[in-house]
Amino acid sequence: MSLFARLAAAPGGRAGLTILGLMAFIAFAAPALFPGDPLRIAGPALLPPFSSSEFPLGTDRLGRDVLACLVHGAQISLLVGLAAAAAAIFVGMVVGALAGFAGGLVEEALMRVVETFQIVPGFLMALAFASVLGASLPIIILAIALAAWAEPARLTRAQVLAIREQDYIAAARALGMHPLEIAFKEILPNALAPVLALSSVIVAGAILTEAALSFLGLGDPNVVTWGSMIAEGRNVIRSAPFLSILPGLALVVTVLGVYLFSEGLADTLRQNGEERP
């Protein structure tokens, strides 16, 4: 059975796949479903949900279509979450692998930097970074990645150090295998698997951090995000709580989807290792 089929067969994996598939579809189709700027004023202000067929989820304080904002927000959430996590994992792996392989002074220096980044709370770092450099999507992505790369770096180094001591590395050396081949073919593939398993936590964290930054007004003001929608809804939270609840729900469902997907994937990969014919 293919990995995909097995993932879809597990209940958690199927739910995660469905949620993420739906989110990805919505994000991709956003410009087609709701063409034009979602931030434009489209109708009367503060329409409640399910009261008008033109605005199924109502409108906000300025008369903007909530559904259009939610759909366009999915695009930003996924984009920022995935890009930031990918950057964090990539940088973490490279730094961690370098430290693990180099040893000595290089390792010492690199791991001091990693520790520094790990001590400062990630969100505060992203906050400081975004507020100093200003708010634009690339900066936000960079800020979130900066707050998240230390853990994959630490884990990669630990994996490289542990695997280097295994008998099969000794066996490869005894065979006369070139050190570079040992590093890239014997050590790295085995070291990176558990690091990749960490990716879901990082993606979920990145999506939440992005929302929190936008909520605090540090997001890109030219795009609509779930975080900025929650912040915007806060002004009228007593009269129109749905304006904050709906984007909050979208956020919860997406993070849950990422989590279920990755748990399912980790389970399937584990079985894969045991059952491979």
Next chain:
Amino acid sequence: MSEPLLAVSGLTKTFRNGGRHVLAVDDIGFELPAGQTLGIVGASGSGKSTLARLLMRLIPADSGSIRFHGQDWLALSGARLRRARADIQMVFQDPLSAFNPRATVESVLNDPLRIHEIVGKAERPARIGELLDKVGLAMSLRGRSVLALSGGQRQRLALARALATRPKLLILDEAVSALDLSIRRQILELLVALQREDGVSYLFIGHDLAVVRAIAHRVTVMEAGRIVESGETEGIIARPQTSVTKALIAAVPQLITGTESRPG
């Protein structure tokens, strides 16, 4: 008399774990002529595997010298050492951790053939088949993950891998311990036959004197990193001089009745 294939003298290795020092190999010296088998026996922790790793150049020695095949084995480095490694191969003690978990039976045997260009790329599948056949593994295992092999199958695969480069010296660290009796006998016979045909030398590490007796011409007894006794296998078993050797003999009841002895 010509120079022995392997001559070791004054070999010493200390492990330092924090403040603790373990003298794992202490001033070891011996000679192994070409085409012969030297048994190394000793209790757990006596330094047998450490000695093997020193000889394989997997860990650096503190002091001592190793002459192998007429050259200073400890002086080799870099690409020259990698090339020379084809001449000394080893079967690792733990058949579980001796393979990359991502490897298949085929890729395990392909590596040595590729690295040392033993045969051209086109002939490798045939040679892999021969190697599998030699150690009694079924062809149907070729594409199988090493994780899906039994302990005995792994040990035979490890032997096939070590034989792939046609080494002059093969170090066998408890290489038949995980095999059941009939397969063990089969592998020991294979080793003896290979030695007769190709003149391979073996350093046969074990704790079971009955097995060592079945293959070794001479035997060396280790305790706490030192050699306490060595000589002709039969002589050592008949007239043990030290309490260590006596204990090893007492651990194997069939030695006293003397059923197994070196075939061929």
